[in-house]
Amino acid sequence: MIRQPFVDLAAQYAEVREELTPEVADVLVTGIFIGGERVRRFESEFARFCGTAHCVGVASGTDALRIALLAVGVGAGDEVLTAPNSFIATAEAISQCGARPVFVDVRADTLLLDVERLEAARTPRTRAVVPVHLYGQMAEMEAISAWCARHGLALVEDAAQAHGARLGVRGPGSFGAAAAFSFYPAKNLGAAGDAGAIVTDRADVAHRARLLRDHGQAERYVHEIAGFNSRLDALQAAILSVKLRHLAHWTERRRALAALYRERFEKAPGLQLVAEPREPDAHVYHLLVVRLARRDELREALAAGGIETGIHYPVPIHLQGAYHHLGYGQGSFPVAEEAAREVLSLPLYPQLSDDALHRVADTVEAFCRR
Numbered sequence: 381m382i383r384q385p386f387v388d389l390a391a392q393y394a395e396v397r398e399e400l401t402p403e404v405a406d407v408l409v410t411g412i413f414i415g416g417e418r419v420r421r422f423e424s425e426f427a428r429f430c431g432t433a434h435c436v437g438v439a440s441g442t443d444a445l446r447i448a449l450l451a452v453g454v455g456a457g458d459e460v461l462t463a464p465n466s467f468i469a470t471a472e473a474i475s476q477c478g479a480r481p482v483f484v485d486v487r488a489d490t491l492l493l494d495v496e497r498l499e500a501a502r503t504p505r506t507r508a509v510v511p512v513h514l515y516g517q518m519a520e521m522e523a524i525s526a527w528c529a530r531h532g533l534a535l536v537e538d539a540a541q542a543h544g545a546r547l548g549v550r551g552p553g554s555f556g557a558a559a560a561f562s563f564y565p566a567k568n569l570g571a572a573g574d575a576g577a578i579v580t581d582r583a584d585v586a587h588r589a590r591l592l593r594d595h596g597q598a599e600r601y602v603h604e605i606a607g608f609n610s611r612l613d614a615l616q617a618a619i620l621s622v623k624l625r626h627l628a629h630w631t632e633r634r635r636a637l638a639a640l641y642r643e644r645f646e647k648a649p650g651l652q653l654v655a656e657p658r659e660p661d662a663h664v665y666h667l668l669v670v671r672l673a674r675r676d677e678l679r680e681a682l683a684a685g686g687i688e689t690g691i692h693y694p695v696p697i698h699l700q701g702a703y704h705h706l707g708y709g710q711g712s713f714p715v716a717e718e719a720a721r722e723v724l725s726l727p728l729y730p731q732l733s734d735d736a737l738h739r740v741a742d743t744v745e746a747f748c749r750r
C-alpha cells in the first residue's frame with residue numbers, strides 16, 4: 381500500500397535545499413539571531429509581495445493577530461466580531477487583548493464570515509471585526525470593509541491561510557487596518573518552526589506593532605509601553621526569504637491540483653467541494669475541503685487505503701470548553717456546526733503529483749458510489 385501523507389514538508393525541503401541550506405549556515409556564521417538585516421529584508425520582501433506599505437515580523441500567527449488587534453486599539457471591555465469556524469487562535473488573540481470574541485455565523489456556500497449577519501451582532505461595545513480567510517479564500521472584503529467604515533470599526537484580517545490571495549489587485553492588509561499571517565510550517569509559506577507577520581498600509585499601526593513585539597522599545601532600554609517578546613528570528617526570516625521566491629509557482633500548483641480535484645468530483649454523488657472562488661485569484665487553496673454527510677465513514681475508508689486527511693475544524697470555537705463562559709451552546713451557529721460535522725480536508729500541497737491526486741480521488745469516488 382502506498383502511504384499518502386496529508387502534507388509532505390520533507391518533499392518541500394528537497395525542492396529548496398540547495399538555496400536554503402547555505403542561507404541557514406550563513407546566519408549561524410554571522411551570529412546575528414535576533415533582528416538584523418535578514419529580518420528587515422524579509423519584511424520588505426513580504427510587504428512587497430502583499431502589496432502593503434509595511435510588514436512587521438513576529439513570533440507566530442497568533443501573536444500577529446493579538447499584536448495587530450492591540451495596535452489598532454482593541455482592549456478590555458471591547459467586543460470583536462469573528463467567525464466561529466476557525467482555528468482557536470483567532471478567538472484567543474481577541475481574548476488575550478482583554479476583549480470578548482462575539483461570533484457571527486458564516487455563509488453556507490463559502491464557510492466565510494456572512495456580512496449579512498454582522499449588523500445583528502453589533503453593540504455599542506463592538507470595536508473591531510476579524511474575518512478569517514478560511515482554507516485560503518478571501519472573505520467578502522469589499523462589503524465587510526464598507527460596513528466597518530460605516531460604523532467606525534477596525535478591520536483586522538486573519539490571513540493565516542491566505543498568503544498571496546487577491547480580490548482584484550488587493551490582498552489581505554489593504555482592505556482594513558491590518559492583516560495577520562502565520563508561517564507555521566504547514567502554511568502556504570512556512571518557517572522551520574513558529575513565525576508570523578502583520579502587514580498594513582498604516583504607519584501608526586506598523587509603529588505600534590513594532591513596539592509591542594519588542595518590549596515596547598524602539599530604542600534599546602527606552603520602553604514607551606509594556607510590550608511582549610515576540611520577534612521574528614533571523615533564522616526563520618532567512619528561510620522565509622528563500623521560500624517566498626517559490627510561493628507564486630507553489631500557489632499556481634495548488635490551484636492546478638484543486639482544479640483537478642474539482643474535475644474528478646463533478647459526478648461524485650453526495651460530495652460537495654467547499655467554495656468555487658468568486659474570482660480565480662481569491663483562493664490560494666491552503667486546504668482542499670470537501671463536504672458530505674457521511675464524512676466520518678469516508679475518512680475511515682481513506683485511512684484504510686493509507687490516505688491521511690484532516691478536519692478543519694471538528695469543534696467550532698463557541699463549543700470549546702475554553703469559551704464556555706461566553707454563554708453560547710449547541711445551535712448558536714447552525715451553519716458552522718453543520719460544517720464541523722461534514723468537512724474533510726484532502727491531501728493538497730505543491731509537491732503532490734497528479735498520480736497521487738488521482739489515487740486519492742479514486743478512493744473518494746469509489747466511496748461515494750457505494
Ligand SMILES: *Cc1c(COP(=O)(O)O)cnc(C)c1O
Pocket residue numbers: 440441442443466467469470512538540541562563564574575576
Ligand atoms: C494557523 C492559524 C492561526 C495561528 O497561527 P500560528 O502561527 O499557529 O500561531 C490563526 N488563524 C488561523 C485561521 C490559522 O490557520
